[in-house]
Structures are given as structure tokens and as C-alpha cells.
Amino acid sequence: MLFWILAVSIPIYAAALYMSYQATAQRLEAGAARDADELATQLASSLDTVIRPIEGGVRTVARQLEEVNPPPEQYPLRIRGILAAWPEVYGSTIAVEVREDEPGSRPFAPYYYRRGAAVAYSDLAAESYGYSRLKWYREAADTQQPVWSTPYFDAGGGETWMVTYSVPFFRKGPADQRLFAGVITADLALDWVRNAARDLSLGPFDTGWLVSPPSDQAFMAHIGRADSHKAAGAVSFQEVARTEAEKMLARGASFALLPRRVAGEPTYLAVRNLETLDWRVILVMPRKTLLSEARGLLKRQLWLGAAGLLLLTVAISLIAAGISRPIHALAESVRTAEEGNLDFQLPDVTSRDETGVLAVALRRLRDSLKTHVQLRAESLAAESRLEHELHIAASIQQSMLPRGDSAAQPRAARVAAALVPAKQVGGDFYDYFVSRDGNLLFAVGDVSDKGIPAALFMARVTGLLRVLGNTGNSPERLLAEINARLVAGNDACMFVTVGCGVLDLSNGLLKYASAGHEPPLVRRVDGSAHPLRTESGTAIGIDAPVDYLLSQAFIAPGDTLVLYTDGVTEAESHDRVQCGADRLARLLGEPGAQDPSALVQRVIDSVGRPAAEFHASDDVTVLAVNLQPPAVTSRRDAAGEYWRIEAVASPNGIRQVQLWLRAILAARNVSPERMADVELTTEELLTNIVRENTSRGGSVEVAVECLLSADAITLTFRDSGKPFDPLAHAPPDLAQDIADRAIGGLGIFIVRELADAVNYSFRDGRNVLEIRLRRTPVPKGVSP
């Protein structure tokens, strides 16, 4: 925090300082221009004050000469008067103009000048001097105006460096005209000028010069006693300053920044002309000096700022510590909560500032967290209790299903079933048992919901099924009864689809009724599976009374009835294709073990497992009933389906063979007429064998085989009786009335008439009689 506060405040402070410095510098610069101007004016005028009276004096003498026109003998007196009057004047002369047109006119120029405290004389009219050619004389003579000379060394005269103020004077000519008479002068020694400059004060400026106008003999005098500015003392710089000053004068400027730096410093220049002498006062000031005041101010502000920042830092540290100490303490106590201790004590922060607010909030958080954790623990306990109860419910539900062990298996059939609930407890169920009349009752159902309510409803259904089914009710009546009981008081509006079958284990007759359930599949001996033709009624629990329709069909020994719930057919593959009854039928026909438990397992493996081809989102139930009378074996043969029925050589044994054959042929949709032919054939042939058996004391073994191909029924009768070829007997003479014939041989005659082919052989100690009948009888002529 401290860092950030400083990081922000320091740049702001620096910017403020910079702006203040700039403003001060600007103000100082403006002030300096004003000061420089004033100083230059002041310096110039202090010199002018001295020089102006001299000019006035000389001009007065010139006027007197014109008015009085004294004789030249009096000139020295007047000259000495000038020297006496103005001690600053070095020397003076009155030089007379030589007029060619006046005879007797000759050069005359007495010159008096100071030498030490005395006044010396020199005659400028001497040939060697020749004043009339000299500059100081010629300018005044030519311009007829008072004029200051540029500095020059007065050789032969004053013998020193000087400047001369020359004023022309006149006299009246013969025609009263104004005639130029000569020049009166006053010299100022440059030494005096130098001293006068030295006596001036520079004020805040570094350097200043008194400079003569540009000429061959330029002269510069330092103003002030010291020349503190080294660079300013350099001759080159003096030249630069002087040139620049002339430029400034030319454009009327008095204060400006030099175009180039002096000793690396931007430098200001101030210039001012004297009013008397055409000389300039030049002042030089480096910007540094000008801004030194501003810098001093800046330095003070910097120190003050630094001190302020230091104070700020200390203050912030103290305040921050005041805030962070309780926050650290809070954080420390909250850290103990990470270890699961929600009884941590929060430090007693009572202040009403943000920290106090935070502490109150944390305290609330801790308390609500504690409450939440406690509630969560309670709900977890309740959940696990519920889970436990569900577990028990599931096991109770499983126990309501018949066990698949051999004790529950009927003698003439094998039953297998599986139920995979989508949740712990499901709404599907299956049941099977042998009722009191010896029939196998089986049912599969699907309650309209899942979970506990469905399980309870399912329990009622199975209970009723057991009680009512045991009394030998036909399935359609059974469903109607259960429906009537469940509709009454079905406030939960639950319903269940049930498929219920009663299979007569002695003859393969199936009675089946459906309450809104999927039709079962019949898997034949050859592996093909077909839906059973059924009529379905309303699901149980919806309406009452309902008359359910009874469907009857024969199941061939070896066939397997497969009942299932829609959890199987509605299971979806990963690309959302439903399994469907067709796929289920193909699945049942796949090669491999064909016993009911293998078939059930195959279905469950395909739809009821997490990694299966199809994923079931509902309960999955499969029940398979395989009719398997002990006396009958079946298999798939190259030519078709094959059955072998071991017969007991007795009238009842014959009947039983007939029943199984009827079941086989009816299950394969053989016409009733053909079935009657087969029944008759069987009876006629077996009756003979039984008769034989009776005569031999009951030791004959008989078996009837049935091979069902696409177009024919082939029955093979094998018996261990003594070799006997029934075909060897001559057929009865039908022309003769039966009343006159011997009774006997009628049976075999009927058989031969019915069959399309009959063949006898004796093989492996067995009489083998093979009877072939077309599936569809061909009308044949019966001999009259």
C-alpha cells in the first residue's frame, strides 16, 4: 500500500514542482527583461548625465564665438575655460578654418590638454599635424553639425586614446552671410571612459560593456569592477555579443536570448544606446543566473516536498499498520478454519471502520458456515440412511423375484430372467411359477415410474399375481382381476403394463394376455425369432373393468418365449438408434449357447451394461421360457428343424406324442388338415407298435422323429420290436365291401393313403418307418 501511495504521489508532486518552476522561470525571465532594460537605461543615463553638460558647454562656447567673434588671441582663454569647467574633459582646441579667398587666413589651432594635474599646450596648426584633414575636424566641417568622433589615438596632439566632440562655429561674412569659421572640440580620454564604466554597478548582471559604435578602432570598456564571467571575458564572445547587440539595435530590440549558447548556457543580452555619445551599454546574463532564484525556490520546494513525503510515508505506515494488523489477525484466525475448525475465535475488532465491518462479516460467515456444515452433516446422515433403506428396498425387491435356482425350475421347461434396474429400486418386475394345475405362469411388467413408488406398486402387482395366478386363472381373467383390484384406490394414478402367459407344459399350449405390454418374441429351434401375435388391452391401473383378450398359440418343444420390457427395445446406441424388437430378434438368433440363461445374458450384455452396444436409460428386464419336455429333444438340422420324441408304448404315450406333434406343427403354421393327417398317421402306426409291445411284455422302445423342412413334414417311427414291414402286406381290396373284409390292415392303409411317400427299413435293430408328407396336401384321387 505504502509503495502504491508513494508511486502515485511522487509523480504528481514532481509534476506540480515542475509546473511551478516553469511559471517562476517565466516570471523571472519577464522580470529580468524589465530589470535589464532599466539597468541599461540607468547606466546609459548616468554617463549621459556627465557628458551632456560637456556637450552643452562646448556648444555654448561655439555660439559665443559666433556672436562675439573674439580675436584668435582670446581662444586659448576660452579653451582653458572649458578644461577648467569640466574636469572630465581631457583636452580641447579651437581650430580655425583656412579660407583660400581671404588673404592672411592661416591655420590656427591651439590645443590644451591635461597632463597630470597640469595643463599642457600643443599647437595643432603645425605642419606635422595637419588638423584640417583629420576626421574629428572634417566631419564637423562637412556636416556643419556637432559630432562625436570614433575612438582614435591623437598622435601629435593629446597623445592618448580619445573620443572628440566637435562643434562647428561660424562668423559673419562681408555680405553678412554665415561663414563656417572653424571647429571647437572637447576630448574625452578613453581612460576616463574606462574608469567611468568601472565605477558603474552591474547589479544582478554578470557582465556588461560600454561599447563604441562599430568602426576600425572599436573600443570596449568593462562595466563594473569584476569580470566574473569567464566566457564573457573571451574576445570571441565579446565580438559575438557586440555583433548581436548591433543586430538587436537594428531591429529595435533591447533584451534577447543569444542565438548560441555561451559555455553551454543559454544567455540573455540587453543593449541600450547612450543619448550623447553614440555608444552602447551591453549587459550579459546567463540563463542560469537568471533562473538561480527559481532554482533556489525549486530547491526549497524539493526539500519541503521530500520532508512532506517522508511525513506522508510515516503517516501512511502508521495508518496502514492500524488497518492491516487487525486484518492479519483476522486472516490468521480464518486460516485455522481451513483445517476444519469452525469454532475459531475471531479477534475482537470493535472499531466502526472497514476493518470492523469485515470482522462482523467474517463472524457472520463463520456462524452461517457452521450452521451450513451442521445441516450438511445432518442431510448427509439422512441421505445415507435413505441410501441404506434404498439398498434394503432393492434387496427386498430382488427377493420378490423368483430365484433362478433349479428348485424353481419346472420339469418341462427352463426359465431364466434378469432385471437390471436403472435406479436402485425399479419399476420393472418379472415372475414365474408353476401353478397348482401344473401350468407354468410367467409375467413381465413395467410400472409407469421408477424408484420407491414404482417398487411399492410393483410389490402389489406381484403379490396379486401370485395369489390370483395360482388358482388356475386364465391370463386374461388374471389381468382383469388384478386390474380391478389396483384401479380401486389408485390415487397415485400409477399404472403398469403386464404381459402374462400360462404355458401348458404337457402340450405346449400357450395362453397369453397383454395389458399394454410389448408382444413377446418366440425364438424357434432354428434360431429365428418372431413376435407372438397378441391382442393388447389397457395397462393395468388406469380403468376398470377391462376385458382383456386371450391369445392362444402353440409353442414347439425347444422354442423359447422371450418377454421383455421397453427398457430393452428403447435402449439407444451412441448414435441414438433404438435397439428395437427387430434388433432384439436378430440378437436372439446369433450363434452361441441357446439355453434361456445364455439368451438372457446376451440381451443384458447388449443393453444393460455400461459398455454395451446400446445404453438403456430405463429398467431392463428379460425373461426367457424354453419349453423343454424331458421326452423331446430338438435341434436345428441342415434340412430344417428336427424333433425327437421318446414315446411310452401305451395309449397315453401315443396321445402324448400326438400332443407334441400338434404343438410343433401348429407353432409352424402347418394347416389343420395336415395336422389331422399327422395325428392320424401317428395313431395308426403307434397303435400297432403298442399292440406289439403289449404282447411282448412292454419292453419295446419307440421314438418318433419329426423333420420339418420348407415344404415337407417327415415323420420317422423307430421301434425295437421284432422286424415287421407293414408295407409288405397287400392293401385291402376296396372293391369288396368292408363289411365283407377281414378287419385289420386298415390303419396302415390309411397311412399309405395320407402320405406322399412311405419307406420301411430295419436298421440298427430298429424298425424304421419313414413317412413323408408335403406341407400342403396335394389332392389325390381316391380309388373308388
Place this chain on the structure above:
Amino acid sequence: MSLKILLEQENPPVIALEGRLDSNTAPDLDRMLDRVLAKKGIPRIVFQLGDLDYLSSAGIRCFVRARKAIEPHGGKVAIVNPQPGVQKVLDIVKAIPAGGVFKSVAELDAYLDEMQRKVREGE
């Protein structure tokens, strides 16, 4: 599945058969015939087969036995209303002579009336 034998009329006997007439049940019919044939001079025996589902050679023997018992004395055996399966068996073995099978009782009655008229005319 067995045989029900109903003696609908004593004289002349009308026997209705219901169910299966096969080697198992033929002895039952034989016992009934024993009783019926004990009387002499029976003009005819009528078998009502409308409810007979099944007939095997054993049953045919019963009919043949009845014929053998009464035909020598001018008696006749009439079969009424056999189902197709039964008719087929009867046809195969020609157990009943032509004119001995009637579709219904009415047809039989009409036949009998005709016979009586012929007898009267012959007298």
C-alpha cells in the same frame, strides 16, 4: 380329450358321438354297441358325428362291426353330419357304402320317408 357317447334314442338307436374316437376310446363305443346290438332285428343304427373331432381306424372298426351285426338282417348303418376330417377317413377306407352318409338329420329323415314310400308301393 376323450369321447362322449350319447344314446339319443333307444329304438332304433341314435348314437351321438362327441370328441375323439380312437384306439383309446373305441372300446367305450364297443361296450355301448354290445348293449345296443343285443337286441335282434334292429332296422338301423344312426351315428350323429357332428361333434366328433377325430376318427381313427379303431373307430371305423366300430362302425364296421355295427354294419356286420345288423346288415344280414336288413338293417342299415347311417352316418350323419361327419366333419371333413372324419369324412376324409371314412372316404379313404370306404367304411360306409354310398348312400349311408347324410349331411344332416333332415336329409336322413327325407331318405327314410322315401324308403318307406318305396316299401309301401312295393307291397
